[in-house]
Amino acid sequence: MDPVIIVGAGPVGLTLALALARQEVPSVVLDEGSGTDEQRLARTAVLREDTAALVGRLAGFPVAEAGFRWAGWRSMRRKQVMRQITFGEDDPALLHIPQHVLTAALRTAIAAEGLVKMSVESRLDSVEQETAGVTAHTRGPRGTWWRGSFLVGCDGPRSTVRKLQDIRFPGRTAVERHAVAALRTELPWPGQALLHRLPPWRTSGPSVAEVTARPLAEDLWRMDWLLPPGKDLVTPDLLVARVRETLAGWSGGTTPPYELLDTGVHTVHHRLARRWRAGRVFLAGDAAHLLGALGTQGLDEGLRDADNLAWKLALAWHHGSHEALLDSYQVERRAVVAARLRATDQALPMLRAGGLRSAVPGSSRGHDALLTEGHLGRGALGAPGTYADAPLAPPRAESSVEVGTAVGAPVTDVRVTAEDGSAVALRDRLGRGALLVLLIAPGTVVWARKHWVTAGIMPRLAAAVTALPHRAELLVAESYPGAAAHTVLLIRPDGHLVTALGGVRPADLYEAAEAALGGPRATAEAAASRS
Incomplete structure (x- = not known):
């Protein structure tokens, strides 16, 4: 091939x-x-x-070490702080790289x-x-x-x-234009990204409608100024003036020391x-x-x-x-x-x-x-898109249940136990070409795998996974947002949820896997290739 x-x-x-x-x-x-x-x-x-x-x-x-995760986000309008967000474990930060x-x-x-x-x-x-x-x-x-x-x-x-x-x-040309600068300096809110609309200063040229400051590592910042419509040339002098007046506006009227490292104009189409x-x-x-x-x-x-x-x-x-x-x-x-x-x-x-x-x-x-x-x-x-209404979505089965992730949306990363007994992050098992079948089984963490892998519903679920129309990996998790004990999640290789079932339902699991692969024809081709 x-x-x-x-x-x-x-x-x-x-x-x-x-x-x-x-x-x-x-x-x-x-x-x-x-x-x-x-x-x-x-x-x-x-x-x-x-x-x-x-x-x-x-x-x-x-x-994450090559980029920078923001500590927080704040937005301002004129002199007023409109919103402040502090990122944490329950609200993970974006990565800027x-x-x-x-x-x-x-x-x-x-x-x-x-x-x-x-x-x-x-x-x-x-x-x-x-x-x-x-x-x-x-x-x-x-x-x-x-x-x-x-x-x-x-x-x-x-x-x-x-x-x-x-x-x-088709589409639209020059929907927005931004003057961009990368610089090293210290700002009053280290590690926090800022969106400032209608800042109150105006020392040179037309007033600024919007400026964004996004931190990188080692006191590096990327700053973007929204430009007025049109094709007016952004000269080096104008950009330096924007940098100086913006830094001064955020630092009490005095421009702090800074090192200008890179500049450009970003046009959005x-x-x-x-x-x-x-x-x-x-x-x-x-x-x-x-x-x-x-x-x-x-x-x-x-x-x-x-x-x-x-x-x-x-x-x-x-x-x-x-x-x-x-x-x-x-x-x-x-x-x-x-x-x-x-x-x-x-x-x-x-x-x-x-x-x-x-x-x-x-x-x-x-x-x-x-x-x-x-x-x-x-x-x-x-927000990341979902594929709930896409051709690969299975029909809703009687055993279907709701969990904290919508069908077709990216799954939440949780700790799971893999078939070899290792504890890993769910996302670490994605992208290998296999479907993932995740059983929610509270309490299994306190037992050695050899004790629970042959107990309860596990043998029946393992047999159902083996019979699926495509290679699948069986995983076990202590919990998953919104999922009750014995919920079974079927996950695509790219991490989107196919379905969540209440208990082990081999026929429903097979039908959902078949749909996720494109339908019965994909199943027949896969079976033929393995024979």
């Missing part, structure tokens, strides 16, 4: 390559660059807890991965599809033909893959590809969608694309293509991103129209709540 061809060596493409390798699928990554990345501290990413765990698991490095650090860690992991081949200075210029595979051609010093089973375009906003497949990319699949060709990341206004995070969504697609391609690579399963990637991911874009576009006129703030009592706090959602990955603007 030919490898998967991945076009683009950014975080999404590299994550996809590693995710496929963890499921024993070889890939070729076509990198049109030299294999190194420019160090830009003004280009950072904010990752939610589960996507940060995904990168850490795949790259095999402590991603320079993108070049993230990419370097992924490249290091790939260098040690035998199933991934990197080809630098390889610019794609043609793609041909046949029934059995894909042929791609690259030009440049390493110009050659490449043969693959599938091809995934992770090649950014100007995606060559998307253009070669004649896929439209909102676009969504009409199709994310064309036969054996797929799109992911910025090649498929662009978003980012009101604090929403495009890279986080791109990593979710890779996580969603990897296990489906792996199953198709090992057991034969199943159209419903492969089609579900576009259906699930495009619907989630489209919903986020709609929510953001609907909120933009209200949040950016100055007159409405004074016309509607209490609107400022409502606007602040919406902006906080976007920046902190919550609510309609920022």
Whole structure:
């Protein structure tokens, strides 16, 4: 079987390559660059807890140590503090990390991965599809033909893959523009991110509508100033004036010492590809969608694309293509991103129209709540999407029960006991291509595994797991949010909940697993491949 061809060596493409390798699928990554990345501290990413765990698991490095977890969040309007949030165990902080650090860690992991081949200075210029595979051609010093089973375009906003497949990319240009600076300084709220709307100072140029300060490690900060509509040039002098007046405004009128390390202008576009699949060709990341206004995070969504697609391609690579399963990637991911874009576009006129703030009592706090959602990955603007209504969702069974996680949503990370008796985090068992079956069994922690693995409902559940239409791993947890004792959770390889059942119901568990794999045809193909 030919490898998967991945076009683009950014975080999404590299994550996809590693995710496929963890499921024993070889890939070729076509990198049109030299294999190194420019160090830009003004280009950072904010990752939610589960996507940060995904990168850490795949790259095999402590991603939290390479980035910075915020201690808290505060938002202000003029001189008034509107909201303060302190992050803790029950409310985990986001991870803020320079993108070049993230990419370097992924490249290091790939260098040690035998199933991934990197080809630098390889610019794609043609793609041909046949029934059995894909042929791609690259030009440049390493110009050659490449043969693959599938091809995934992770090649950014100007995606060559998307253009070669004649896929439209409609949307809005320059929804927002921000002047960006990375600097080293001390602010009055160390470790806390800040959103300040309508700050009261105005010492040079037009007044500032909104400024965001997000901490990195070692007194480093990324600061973003929302620019007025238009294409006015942001000069170095103007940016330095913004830095000085903002720092002075936050520090009692005197500009504290600072070191300016990097600057730039970030322009936010909102676009969504009409199709994310064309036969054996797929799109992911910025090649498929662009978003980012009101604090929403495009890279986080791109990593979710890779996580969603990897296990489906792996199953198709090992057991034969199943159209419903492969089609579900576009259906699930495009619907989630489209919903986020709609929510953001609907909120933009209200949040950016100055007159409405004074016309509607209490609107400022409502606007602040919406902006906080976007920046902190919550609510309609920022929360991870669910796949409850997607094609892979099973029909509700009589034994179905409600738990603290909605069907189709990412599961909560809890401590579990694996089949070998080891105690691990649930997220550590994701991304291996297997379904996970989690039994909630309070009290098992006080007994040696050999005593409870053959007692009660465990033998019956173990037999049901063995009979499932795809490889599955049986795990046991003391508790899970909202779950009663003997609840059985079925979890997809990408960590989304398929169903929760009250007790051991082999027929219901089998039906749910079958649906999660795309339906009966996937089951037949998987069985045939094992025989």
